Amino acid sequence: MKTLNEQISEVIxxxxxxxxxxxxxxxxxxxxxxxxxxALTAAGAPITAVDILPDPRIRQxxxxxxxxxxxxxxxxxxxxxxxxxxxxxxxxxxxxxAKLDDELGAxxxxxxxxxxxxxx
Amino acid sequence: xAGMEADAIRALLEDAFPDAxxxxxxxxxxxxxxxxxxxxxxxxxxxxxxxxxxxxxxALAGPLGDGSIHELRIKTKGTx
Numbered sequence: 001m002k003t004l005n006e007q008i009s010e011v012i013x014x015x016x017x018x019x020x021x022x023x024x025x026x027x028x029x030x031x032x033x034x035x036x037x038x039a040l041t042a043a044g045a046p047i048t049a050v051d052i053l054p055d056p057r058i059r060q061x062x063x064x065x066x067x068x069x070x071x072x073x074x075x076x077x078x079x080x081x082x083x084x085x086x087x088x089x090x091x092x093x094x095x096x097x098a099k100l101d102d103e104l105g106a107x108x109x110x111x112x113x114x115x116x117x118x119x120x
Numbered sequence: 121x122a123g124m125e126a127d128a129i130r131a132l133l134e135d136a137f138p139d140a141x142x143x144x145x146x147x148x149x150x151x152x153x154x155x156x157x158x159x160x161x162x163x164x165x166x167x168x169x170x171x172x173x174x175x176x177x178x179a180l181a182g183p184l185g186d187g188s189i190h191e192l193r194i195k196t197k198g199t200x
Binding site for chain 1: 169170173174177181184185191192193194195
């Protein structure tokens with residue numbers, strides 16, 4: 001089995017837009033995670049969500065990788081965009097949509113999916 | 121973990137951004153663990169938002185790391 005660190009790194013590297021959040025898009029457990037999801041949806045982003053709540057080690061490993069202390073964390077094409085505040089700000093200014101158009105194409109899918117990490 | 125006074129957060133930010141044009145800390149719930157901080161500083165001029173927020177996160181690494189801050193909202197701006 002892959003380590004948590006490897007699994008998290010793979011999600012970040014492989015998913016067009018990865019969101020590490022509390023809960024899932026179907027059952028959001030934190031207002032800030034909700035704000036990030038709404039901002040991404042408004043910008044026409046596909047979303048791959050990872051719930052960090054099942055195990056505290058997920059958050060520890062994630063923050064060690066990203067150097068970002070809080071949740072949620074949003075990555076586009078492997079690059080950390082920021083948390084809820086930045087995602088909201090970039091979404092309302094139109095910068096996020098422009099970046100997504102640039103990185104993923106304007107006719108991208110807007111699928112929402114959830115990836116569950118395997119815990120040892 | 122016990123909560124923090126907004127003043128203690130403010131002091132950490134003043135240390136990190138001594139030349140800030142504006143520095144506000146709001147305890148959003150009154151519980152001492154949900155904060156909104158606003159920092160306007162020339163230090164941010166030309167920096168992408170993510171790096172501006174990283175600077176604030178770094179200044180508050182202590183209370184973020186030990187769980188005293190449960191939720192942190194950040195607003196930053198340069199002065200240019």
